Each structure stands twice: as C-alpha cells, then as structure tokens.
Amino acid sequence: MDEQDNCIFCKIIREEIPAQKIYEDDDIIAFNDINPAAPVHFLIIPRIHVASLLACDETHQQVLGKMLLLAPTLAKEQGCTDGFRTIINTGRVGGQEVYHLHIHVIGSKTRLPAMIHKD
Numbered sequence: 001m002d003e004q005d006n007c008i009f010c011k012i013i014r015e016e017i018p019a020q021k022i023y024e025d026d027d028i029i030a031f032n033d034i035n036p037a038a039p040v041h042f043l044i045i046p047r048i049h050v051a052s053l054l055a056c057d058e059t060h061q062q063v064l065g066k067m068l069l070l071a072p073t074l075a076k077e078q079g080c081t082d083g084f085r086t087i088i089n090t091g092r093v094g095g096q097e098v099y100h101l102h103i104h105v106i107g108s109k110t111r112l113p114a115m116i117h118k119d
C-alpha cells in the first residue's frame with residue numbers, strides 16, 4: 001500500500017472525502033481547515049503527495065513557489081485585507097499532524113496572537 005492511499009489530503013484531492021475548496025488548478029488545491037483557528041483559515045496543498053518540507057527536494061521547487069505565491073492572492077480573496085499568517089508545521093517537533101505538505105493561511109480582522117515571542 002502506498003503512503004497516499006490512506007492520506008487524508010490525498011482523499012480530499014481524489015474527492016473521496018468532502019472539503020470546502022476555495023481554489024484548484026492542475027498542481028494545487030486550497031480548502032478551508034475543518035477546525036479553523038481564526039475567521040479565515042485555509043490550507044494550500046500540492047496535488048502530488050509529499051509528506052512534509054523535509055521530504056521536498058529540488059523537484060518540488062516550482063510547486064513550492066506556486067503555493068507560496070497563491071497565499072496572498074487567496075488570502076485577499078478570503079477577506080484578509082490587512083495581512084495574514086502563513087504556517088508550515090514540519091515533522092514531530094514542528095507539531096505536524098497531517099503528513100501531506102500544506103501551508104496554513106490564517107487571518108482575522110484583528111491582530112493574531114503572538115506565536116514566537118510574547119507581545
């Protein structure tokens with residue numbers, strides 16, 4: 001059995017489980033997080049299964065760039081007119097729960113809580 005057979009995000013890509021999609025093209029899909037941390041919270045993922053940033057190499061360079069450039073476009077479309085936060089959790093230490101690479105895009109009308117250093 002391949003890693004992607006049981007991958008929840010691959011299942012969303014294959015439309016085996018539903019998701020609130022906000023964008024799709026030949027390389028990428030984006031959909032709302034099932035457990036949003038803020039009024040805007042969506043995930044940008046590649047259609048190809050790659051477990052995490054640690055599993056990426058130069059063959060992923062193009063799709064990684066495309067994912068990152070989509071973040072501001074989609075964030076603005078979703079109502080983030082004054083900024084947003086992007087997060088990529090990687091591996092156990094990074095707190096990654098779903099092992100299919102994804103960028104979180106999180107936004108709100110008000111300032112998000114500090115993540116790295118306390119305000």
Ligand code: 5GP
Nearest residue numbers: 008019031032033034035089095096097098
């Ligand atoms: P991670 O901790 O791996 O960076 O984040 C995984 C994210 O995927 C979590 O924010 C979680 O709420 C979201 N998630 C997990 N399962 C599903 C699902 O079936 N559908 C959607 N839309 N989001 C999911």
Ligand code: ZN
Nearest residue numbers: 007010049100
């Ligand atoms: Zn996958």
